[in-house]
Amino acid sequence: MALLEIDGRVFDVDGDGFLTDPQIWNNEVAELIAKADGIEGMNDKHWSVIKIIRDNFEQHGNAPMIRKICQETGLKLREIYELFPLGPARGACKIAGLPKPDGCV
Amino acid sequence: MKSADNKKRREEALELLNQAENSKLLTNLNACVRCGLCAQSCMYYKALNEPRFIPSAKVDLVSSIYRRYYTVTGKVAPALFGAKSLDQDMEERMVDLLFGACTMCGRCVKHCSIGVDIPFVVRKGREMLAVMDMVPKSLQSTVDAALNTGNNMAIPQEEFVDTIKWMEEELVDEMGDPEARIPLDETDKELFYTLNPREPKFFPLSISAMAKIFYAAGESWTLSSKFYDVTNYGFFNANNGEAAQIAGYLYDEIHKLRGKRLILGECGHGSRAHKWEGPNYLKKGYDFDIITVVELIGEYIRTGKIVLDKTLNSVKHTIHDPCNLVRNGGLVNEIRFIVNRSVSDLIEMSPYGDDNFCCGGGGGSLAMSEYNDRRLKIGKIKADQIAATGAKVVITPCHNCVDQLLQINHTYKLGVTIKTIAEVVADALVIEKRIKD
Amino acid sequence: MRLVIMEWYKYSALIAASICLATFLYRLIYLISLGLPKDLSKESGSVTKGIIYSFTGAMSPKEKESAYLHLPTYTAGVVFHLGIFSALLFFIWTVFTLFISVETPELLSVVLIILLTLSALSGISILLKRVFSEELRYLSCADDYISNILSTSALIATIILLTVNNSEALYFIIMTTLFLWMPLGKTKHLLYFFFARLHLGFFYGRRGAWPKAKNRDYEIS
Numbered sequence: 001m002a003l004l005e006i007d008g009r010v011f012d013v014d015g016d017g018f019l020t021d022p023q024i025w026n027n028e029v030a031e032l033i034a035k036a037d038g039i040e041g042m043n044d045k046h047w048s049v050i051k052i053i054r055d056n057f058e059q060h061g062n063a064p065m066i067r068k069i070c071q072e073t074g075l076k077l078r079e080i081y082e083l084f085p086l087g088p089a090r091g092a093c094k095i096a097g098l099p100k101p102d103g104c105v
Numbered sequence: 106m107k108s109a110d111n112k113k114r115r116e117e118a119l120e121l122l123n124q125a126e127n128s129k130l131l132t133n134l135n136a137c138v139r140c141g142l143c144a145q146s147c148m149y150y151k152a153l154n155e156p157r158f159i160p161s162a163k164v165d166l167v168s169s170i171y172r173r174y175y176t177v178t179g180k181v182a183p184a185l186f187g188a189k190s191l192d193q194d195m196e197e198r199m200v201d202l203l204f205g206a207c208t209m210c211g212r213c214v215k216h217c218s219i220g221v222d223i224p225f226v227v228r229k230g231r232e233m234l235a236v237m238d239m240v241p242k243s244l245q246s247t248v249d250a251a252l253n254t255g256n257n258m259a260i261p262q263e264e265f266v267d268t269i270k271w272m273e274e275e276l277v278d279e280m281g282d283p284e285a286r287i288p289l290d291e292t293d294k295e296l297f298y299t300l301n302p303r304e305p306k307f308f309p310l311s312i313s314a315m316a317k318i319f320y321a322a323g324e325s326w327t328l329s330s331k332f333y334d335v336t337n338y339g340f341f342n343a344n345n346g347e348a349a350q351i352a353g354y355l356y357d358e359i360h361k362l363r364g365k366r367l368i369l370g371e372c373g374h375g376s377r378a379h380k381w382e383g384p385n386y387l388k389k390g391y392d393f394d395i396i397t398v399v400e401l402i403g404e405y406i407r408t409g410k411i412v413l414d415k416t417l418n419s420v421k422h423t424i425h426d427p428c429n430l431v432r433n434g435g436l437v438n439e440i441r442f443i444v445n446r447s448v449s450d451l452i453e454m455s456p457y458g459d460d461n462f463c464c465g466g467g468g469g470s471l472a473m474s475e476y477n478d479r480r481l482k483i484g485k486i487k488a489d490q491i492a493a494t495g496a497k498v499v500i501t502p503c504h505n506c507v508d509q510l511l512q513i514n515h516t517y518k519l520g521v522t523i524k525t526i527a528e529v530v531a532d533a534l535v536i537e538k539r540i541k542d
Numbered sequence: 543m544r545l546v547i548m549e550w551y552k553y554s555a556l557i558a559a560s561i562c563l564a565t566f567l568y569r570l571i572y573l574i575s576l577g578l579p580k581d582l583s584k585e586s587g588s589v590t591k592g593i594i595y596s597f598t599g600a601m602s603p604k605e606k607e608s609a610y611l612h613l614p615t616y617t618a619g620v621v622f623h624l625g626i627f628s629a630l631l632f633f634i635w636t637v638f639t640l641f642i643s644v645e646t647p648e649l650l651s652v653v654l655i656i657l658l659t660l661s662a663l664s665g666i667s668i669l670l671k672r673v674f675s676e677e678l679r680y681l682s683c684a685d686d687y688i689s690n691i692l693s694t695s696a697l698i699a700t701i702i703l704l705t706v707n708n709s710e711a712l713y714f715i716i717m718t719t720l721f722l723w724m725p726l727g728k729t730k731h732l733l734y735f736f737f738a739r740l741h742l743g744f745f746y747g748r749r750g751a752w753p754k755a756k757n758r759d760y761e762i763s
Contacts, residue, residue: 002478014243015474038515062259066307067268077310086515087508088307102247103258104303104336104372104471104505128576129741136734139681142608142615156680165681178726186727187683216607218619219731220596220738222745381749384582391584435587435750459754 006032016090018100022057025097034095037086042095046083048073053088053096063093063101111237115191118233122171129222130229134168137161137221146216148462148483149206160213160223163202167230170195196239203230204241205476208467208483209341210428215459224468231343240342247472248338251351256334258302266330268305269312276316280536287316288327290362296326296401297364299335299355301372301504308504311371314531318402321536322410326368332358335370337378339386341469348378349386355379359393366394368401371525373427373503374467377434399430399502402530403439406446413533418448422529423496425454425487425510426461427503443526444500447533454490462486464501466509481516484509488517502526551714552640558721559633565725566733573737578744585748592747596739599753615671618664625661626693628654629700633717636703651704658697665694689727696720 004013009032012020017036019025030050034042042050052072056064066088070077084091089105124130139161144150149158156162165187172179172188179188189195209224217223234240240248251257256265266289273287288294298319304312319326332354339348359367369376376397384390405411424444430436437458444451454461465484470476487510491499499510499521510523578589603609609616632654639646669690672678699716702709723729746752 015477017477018474063306065260065264065268065305066309067264067271067305071271085511087511089303090508090512100243100474101258101306102243102250102472103306104301104508105258105307126576128573128737129579131573131576132734132737132741136731136738138728138731139678139686140608140615140619141675141678141681142612144677145611146607156677159677159681161681185684185688187685214742215600215605218606218608218616219735220600220742222738222741381583384584388582390582395584431751433746433749433751435746435752437751438755459751 004033004036006036014100016094016100018094019097022097022099025054029097030095033097037091037094039084039095045073045075045079046095049075049080049083049088049092050096053092053098057096057098063089063098114237118236119170119174119191121229121233121236122167123175129225133164133222133226134171136219137164137168138219139165140218142218143213143216143223146213148208148210148212148465148486149479152483152485153479157198157202158206160207160217163207163230164221164223164226166195166199166202167226167233170233191233196234196237199230199234200239200241203227203234204244204469204473206479208428208463208465208470210463210467211433212428212460212463215432228343231341232345235342235344240344241473241475243474244338244342244469244472247469248342248344248347248351251334251336251338252347255332255354256302257336257338258306260302260306262330265305265333268309269328269330272309272312272316275313276320279313280317280320282320285316285320287312289330291327293363294325294327295365296324296368297359297362297366298326298328298333298368298398299370299375300328300333301336301370301375302334303504303508304370308507311504311525311527314525314527315370315398317531317534317536318405318411318527321412321534322405324410327362327364329358329362335372335375335379337375337383338469338472340374340378340382341472345386348382352379352383352386356383356387356391364393366396367391369395369397371398371502371504371527373429373434373505374469377429381434397430397434397436397502399436399439399443399526402443402526406443411530412535413446413530414535415445415447415449415533417533418498418529419450420497421450421452421495422448422498422500423452423454423491423494424457425464425491425499425501425506426458427501427506428461428463428467430502431461432459440502440526443530447526447529448498448500452494452496454494462490464503464506464509465513466505471505471509480509481512484513485517488513488519491519491521492517496521498522498524498529500524500526500529548640549711549714551711551718554718555633555714555721556637558718559637562721562724566730569725569730569733573733579741581748583748587747587750587752589744589747592745592752593740593743595747595753596743600742601739605754615668618667621661622664622668622693625658625664625697628657628661629697632700636713646704655701655704658701662694662697662701665690665697669694685727688723689729692716692720692723692727693729 002013002015004011004017049069052069089101143160147160169187169189170191172186173183173190178186207227209227211224213223247257250259269287269289276285277283337351339351369379380395464487465480470480507523514521672682695716699713703713
């Protein structure tokens with residue numbers, strides 16, 4: 001457990017900076033986390049990825065496969081890695097307020 | 106009730122050090138002279154500069170307990186011989202240092218004035234903690250996912266299959282060959298290939314790359330749709346029963362599909378855990394060949410099964426050596442053989458090869474959120490190594506290293522690209538079109 | 543050989559040395575009897591070559607940061623160990639002279655005095671480092687200080703024996719203490735060192751990581 005402070009707001013996060021309580025997430029929180037990771041101002045492409053990840057999490061309780069993200073947003077794989085330099089897991093899933101996925105990520 | 110339980114668990118943990126017939130254990134618990142010269146060889150000590158991070162201090166946690174319970178001198182005069190009881194304070198220090206401050210990279214072993222197998226002792230300490238149910242939660246959850254679902258990211262089978270089908274379509278497009286395949290669950294194939302679950306889940310470019318290489322080599326291969334996971338986090342959480350169960354998944358699956366050779370995907374610890382530890386976890390020798398994909402690609406190049414044009418990768422590349430493949434796996438030159446034929450501009454890190462530093466994410470630490478802060482701090486050493494090369498691309502045949510390097514790249518603003526060996530080789534492939542006119 | 547009536551401290555040193563030798567011999571035979579680890583994985587290198595390399599190439603100061611990053615300490619350590627081995631060999635010689643009347647050759651004495659003086663100074667410097675370095679103090683227990691003090695004292699006692707008349711009592715008493723301590727303290731690495739190297743050679747050898755491949759081998763293949 002740790003605390004993450006962004007622009008005066010304080011969040012409970014795990015050691016990797018993922019929200020401890022995914023329920024406190026909203027668009028504003030997403031923007032703050034993105035900012036902390038160096039993404040200034042999220043564009044429509046960012047949001048389309050975040051939305052799919054968040055929806056998948058709310059429906060299935062986990063992060064979607066990258067295939068689903070690509071197919072539903074129409075974005076190319078490489079574009080996604082460019083949008084989120086830390087990758088879909090540590091980058092996008094964190095901004096979408098998910099807990100850190102298990103495994104080598 | 107709880108304390109009786111604790112007592113029993115402690116006794117079980119102590120029993121792990123009571124192995125008078127285990128020459129390796131006996132030797133390593135008695136050999137350290139605490140000269141402290143290992144300090145500078147350890148990333149944790151170098152980056153964090155506190156004496157508790159010295160490798161010798163980590164060894165001493167375990168050996169001091171051994172002395173306290175299994176040597177006459179330690180029983181009679183514990184203070185004189187530095188013998189310590191296994192109590193709550195000791196347990197907490199063990200968790201913090203053996204799980205939280207050692208990537209088991211083994212760099213200290215090579216440089217130890219005696220030759221103590223430090224990660225061997227560290228893992229023994231982890232085994233004790235595993236028996237006492239003290240594995241950090243995040244690490245245990247990765248192991249549990251593998252135990253329960255067959256892969257450490259708990260990817261459902263149908264989602265995996267969808268992803269592979271999607272990759273296959275891309276392969277068909279890219280090769281311009283409707284016959285191009287990514288075979289699933291096919292029997293009697295020459296090769297049974299394995300993946301790190303992070304590939305299908307988030308980073309599938311290395312799957313396409315490998316599929317391209319297999320295509321170019323005209324290989325007979327298959328993936329399993331259920332048991333394809335090359336990792337074995339049981340090596341890290343040190344629960345040998347769980348490690349054996351995970352090793353058994355691949356063992357059983359290759360038999361089920363009647364594959365001839367098990368090819369370990371680009372994963373350092375997984376290669377080690379399946380190739381070198383697996384037969385010992387399962388207590389039986391393997392009746393199939395088991396090699397890393399690095400060795401397989403080397404074979405393809407030597408036999409001319411694939412042809413590479415290294416001018417296709419012309420920016421400056423460098424190599425990060427995964428500890429379990431290089432220092433502990435003997436592949437230092439095999440990796441360079443391949444890279445030298447795939448890229449035209451290669452610069453080595455300093456130090457490199459057997460002396461290279463760990464990425465900082467080994468030993469399961471990438472999965473342990475508890476120690477994220479330390480992991481990024483020790484990653485500074487790797488970041489400085491990379492920056493000093495001036496390379497634009499860092500090649501490493503280990504997905505765990507890849508992820509740590511991605512994070513280091515971001516944190517220390519290195520501006521490099523991280524690639525696996527398959528990706529670099531695939532980019533250098535010269536493939537003749539196979540479509541019939 | 544003639545029967546001699548000796549002073550008590552000579553008996554004590556002989557008895558202590560015998561106990562020490564017997565303990566190490568017992569442990570040696572026991573460890574040998576355990577053999578190499580059982581390993582069911584398929585060897586891809588050579589255990590034999592790995593073990594040979596473990597005792598040779600891998601011990602080269604060029605291969606070890608514990609040597610090349612710490613040259614003063616490393617040198618002191620090597621000289622300290624050389625001195626201790628010489629002093630132990632000299633003890634055997636001294637015992638020999640108890641039963642057979644031969645004089646220690648002058649040249650041997652001079653060489654020994656020089657070596658042991660350097661060695662004792664090395665021992666003292668290593669001890670001081672342990673006392674003054676925060677890191678080493680953190681790692682240390684009483685054993686670390688005692689083992690060094692006893693070994694260094696044995697070196698000094700040997701020098702005194704060689705240079706001062708009637709100093710036998712001191713010599714044999716100190717040697718008695720050292721011999722009694724050796725199997726108990728970390729001085730037992732005298733034996734375990736060799737098995738540690740053996741296990742490393744086995745481990746790295748069968749994986750083909752040792753012997754270390756020569757640089758740029760890959761360009762030939």
